[in-house]
Amino acid sequence: AQTVTQSQPEMSVQEAETVTLSCTYDTSENNYYLFWYKQPPSRQMILVIRQEAYKQQNATENRFSVNFQKAAKSFSLKISDSQLGDTAMYFCAFMNWAGYALNFGKGTSLLVTP
Amino acid sequence: GAVVSQHPSWVICKSGTSVKIECRSLDFQATTMFWYRQFPKQSLMLMATSNEGSKATYEQGVEKDKFLINHASLTLSTLTVTSAHPEDSSFYICSAYPGTDDSSYNSPLHFGNGTRLTVT
Numbered sequence: 608a609q610t611v612t613q614s615q616p617e618m619s620v621q622e623a624e625t626v627t628l629s630c631t632y633d634t635s636e637n638n639y640y641l642f643w644y645k646q647p648p649s650r651q652m653i654l655v656i657r658q659e660a661y662k663q664q665n666a667t668e669n670r671f672s673v674n675f676q677k678a679a680k681s682f683s684l685k686i687s688d689s690q691l692g693d694t695a696m697y698f699c700a701f702m703n704w705a706g707y708a709l710n711f712g713k714g715t716s717l718l719v720t721p
Numbered sequence: 722g723a724v725v726s727q728h729p730s731w732v733i734c735k736s737g738t739s740v741k742i743e744c745r746s747l748d749f750q751a752t753t754m755f756w757y758r759q760f761p762k763q764s765l766m767l768m769a770t771s772n773e774g775s776k777a778t779y780e781q782g783v784e785k786d787k788f789l790i791n792h793a794s795l796t797l798s799t800l801t802v803t804s805a806h807p808e809d810s811s812f813y814i815c816s817a818y819p820g821t822d823d824s825s826y827n828s829p830l831h832f833g834n835g836t837r838l839t840v841t
Contacts (some may be wrong), residue, residue, distance in 0.1 A: 650812060652765075652832035698764060702830075708755045709816075709830060711764045 609634045609701045613712035620689045621720055627674075628684045628715045630699030636660075638704040641675065641682045646714075647695040655697070658682065686717075694719045723749045723819035727833030734805055734840055742800045742836045744815030750795035751817035755830075756788075759812040768813075771798040805840040812837050 610633045620626035632641070643655040658666045658675050665673050670690075674683045686693055696716050700709040724747040734740050744754055752773050757765040769790050770778040777790035787809075789801040798817075802809055814835040 650759075650814075650835050652814065652816075654829050657829065708767045708770060709765075710767070713764045716762075 609710050611699050611701050611712035613715050615715045617716045619718045625687045628697055630682045632680050632701050640702040642700040643684045644698045645695045689719045691719050723831045725831045725833040731837040739803045744798045744833050746796045746817050749819040754798040754817040756800050757814045807840045810840045
């Protein structure tokens with residue numbers, strides 16, 4: 608089974624600054640999907656960004672970008688110009704190519720301070 | 722966009738009773754839905770995969786007789802917690818892909834808003 612590791616239980620960043628959340632995973636597959644999800648206090652799961660493993664180009668979505676290192680099995684999330692609304696739990700997730708359920712990491716609690 | 726509705730959003734029940742949670746895809750059909758469980762300040766753990774018209778597939782360690790899943794139509798899956806106990810208190814979330822074929826997995830997984838279950 609694939610494992611997803613988020614080594615930072617909690618992080619803090621000042622408003623307008625940049626923060627990077629780390630994620631590593633373990634798989635023997637060559638093709639797969641990786642995701643970052645945001646879970647604010649409302650507990651709604653919100654997709655932040657998605658990366659297909661066969662794509663070398665790192666995915667970006669406005670202020671959110673990833674650094675995908677396939678050989679190192681690393682998938683970090685960079686949040687630029689942090690906003691107070693970015694305060695949430697962030698989960699890294701893995702999905703195999705067959706489209707099975709997501710396998711989540713333990714999450715990183717991000718606090719954006721004024 | 723694809724919407725998944727989960728009901729109720731919160732429920733309190735007495736120990737020994739059963740509780741049913743519904744997960745509906747409002748504007749799309751879903752062959753497969755997933756049920757997750759989340760304890761406070763922890764990650765989402767997959768409980769089972771709900772397949773329309775067939776038996777659910779449970780993850781290791783999940784009691785299928787306690788957590789009954791029914792996926793009777795392409796838009797509705799239900800999770801029934803039978804003979805609930807305080808340790809079943811948790812946050813339950815369902816999710817689904819918008820589609821009924823393999824191409825649906827190219828779309829993002831859509832989540833319901835979750836159900837907070839408290840067993841007293």
